[in-house]
Amino acid sequence: MALFYSDLHIHSCLSPCGSDDMTPANICGMAVVKGLQMIAVTDHNTAGNLPTVSKICEAYGLGMIPGMEITTKEEVHLLGYFPSVDAALEFSTFLKPHMPRQKNKPKLFGNQLIMDEDDQVIGEEDTLLIGASDLRLSELTVRIREMGGVPVPAHINRGSNGLLVNLGMMPEELGFTAVEVWRALPCAHTPQVGKVILHSSDAHYLGDILEPEITVDLPEPTPAAFLDYLRAGVPPA
Secondary structure, eight states: OEEEEEEEEEOOTTSTTSOTTOOHHHHHHHHHHHTOSEEEEOOBTOOTTHHHHHHHHHHHTOEEOOEEEEEOTTOOEEEEEOSSHHHHHHHHHHHGGGSOOOBOOHHHHOOOEEEOTTSOEEEEOOBOSSSOOSSOHHHHHHHHHHTTOEEEEOSTTSSTTSHHHHHSSOOGGGOOOEEEOOTTSOOOSGGGTTSEEEOOOOBSSGGGSOOTTOEEEESSSSHHHHHHHHHHOOOOO
């Protein structure tokens, strides 16, 4: 086992709220410069930039966890971590018809750019990605697991999209084994008991990507090892 410096919630320029400077190449380069060893790019309701992120991470020797940040019908943000880029893309395809059929307005919401390894725009998502899907938290949790992934409620103690803020409680019947907690705000202890606690940047700008301060204890920085770590939860003391 080893400790790997990580930031597991980063938005690329495909998220309309992400800076156009958040290209896959810039994200991976900044992660390396800062001394990180494992990252996850988790764009809103899409995995469109993950193939490029994967190629650049491989070139840098940087561990990469395929992920997405999904908005449930209840408007809760749910991170989905997947065993492969292909699985994340398959989930992205599954999710698309469940999103509102609203066109993006770049001047209002921001660009939604798909990039190649050379920072060239190779596509642009026309459908607005920041709306809520028509699938409930329970339905998305089941679907992510069916595809070999692990669902993790995002920033549970922050903003209107945090699970504790939005729903007011932790739905224990859904069997979450991990949660993401926003470090800058207090969080009730009870919802975290027995769960892996993740801390990430939720970066939308390059400078917000974490310094080497948060570690994950794994045998290797791979999706399989990370997903096993999340599924195991925290053993009783």
